[in-house]
Amino acid sequence: MSDFLQLTNRRIVLFGVANRKSVAYHVGQVLREAGAEVVYVVRSPERQASVAKLIGDAPIYVCDVEHQDQIDRLAAQLAADFEVLHGIVHSIAFAAYDERGMRPFHETSREQLLRTFDVSCYSLIALSNALKDQLARDASVVTISISTTRMASENYGFMAPVKAALDASLAFLAKSFSQFSEVRFNAVAPGLLKTSASAGIPGYVDSYLYAERxxxxxxxxxxxxxxxxxxxxxxxxxxxxxxxRLVIDAGMEVNYFDPRLVKPAVDALPRA
Structure with missing residues (x-):
């Protein structure tokens, strides 16, 4: 049973490694340990050089998903270099916050929301379409979402509605691809994590500590x-x-009324 996951020699294209704390980096490590062949894609030549120091001799391609010509070029490069792809991991997210920092949600600009949607959601659709002819009939596509898009965390802002759109896209991609293949589209939706990207969100550390409790x-x-x-x-x-969506939150969703959370909150209420 050494190959229980049956990933040996399956070729997975992995988008989104930035550094050792990236979800995508950890995914790549697990896949390689399981015997898969991992093909990395990063957004810039500079990122390509830094990631190469982390992963050794695995192939690394460059594609900025905001540019369709780069997506098309990547598809052509992969088609030339590999016979078939067995999976895609889409671990790409970007929030177009401006220099004024976090603002009330109703002040979100059209430019901010559309750029965030383009990078964080539409890129999954664009990449799936560009690579569809290279995917094995039973390939699997996995994106990284969040555990809930219904919790209105102000410091996460307009990113949550974009993630909700990403989640909704799964059903439509799966339906579209079912016309000619058995390619599957799913999301892993984690609770709060320690990543470099999350460290830049105002107030994230406090939210992380609360989520842990x-x-x-x-x-x-x-x-x-x-x-x-x-x-x-x-x-x-x-x-x-x-x-x-496969939620990975260690049971947080069912535990909001835990006495460890309720008692300190009630004790802090002003007394008449």
């Missing part, structure tokens, strides 16, 4: 746990799962 086990979700779930959804072992 809200888990049933009292320990935060680890990036490795998210990576393991991604590997499962890429595996033929998950062949019956399509157009779904």
């Amino acid at each position: 809200a888990t049933l086990r009292g320990r935060a979700v680890q990036t490795e746990e998210v990576a393991n779930a991604v590997a499962f959804l890429l595996s033929p072992r998950s062949s019956g799962i399509n157009a779904q």
Whole structure:
């Protein structure tokens, strides 16, 4: 049972590694340990050079998903270099915050929202379309979402509605691809994580510490746990799962009324 996930020699294209804390980096490590061939794609030549120091001799391509010509070029390069692709991991997210920092949601500008949607959501559609002819009939596409888009966290701002659109896209991509293949589209939706990207969100540390206390086990979700779930959804072992979100939050969603959270909040209320 050494190859339980049946990932040996399956070729996975992985988008989004920035550094060692990236979800995509951990996904790549898990996949390589499982015997998969990982093809990395990053957004710039500078990122290509830095990531090369982390992953060794694995192939690294460059594609800025804001530019369709770069997506088309990537598709042509992959078609020339590889016979078939067995999976895609879309770990791309960008929030177009401006120099004024976080503002009330109703002040979100059209430019901010559309650029964030373009990079964080539409890129999944564009990449899937560009690579569709190279995907094996039973390939798996996995994107990284968030555990809930219904919790109106002000410091996350307009990113949550964009992630909601990303989640909704899964069903439509799965339906479209079902006309000619059995390619599956799913999301792994983690709770709060320690990543370099999250560190730039105002107030994130406090939210992370609160989320950790809200888990049933009292320990935060680890990036490795998210990576393991991604590997499962890429595996033929998950062949019956399509157009779904796999939430990785250590039970936080069911635990908001834990006495450890309720008592300090009530004790802090002003007394008459």
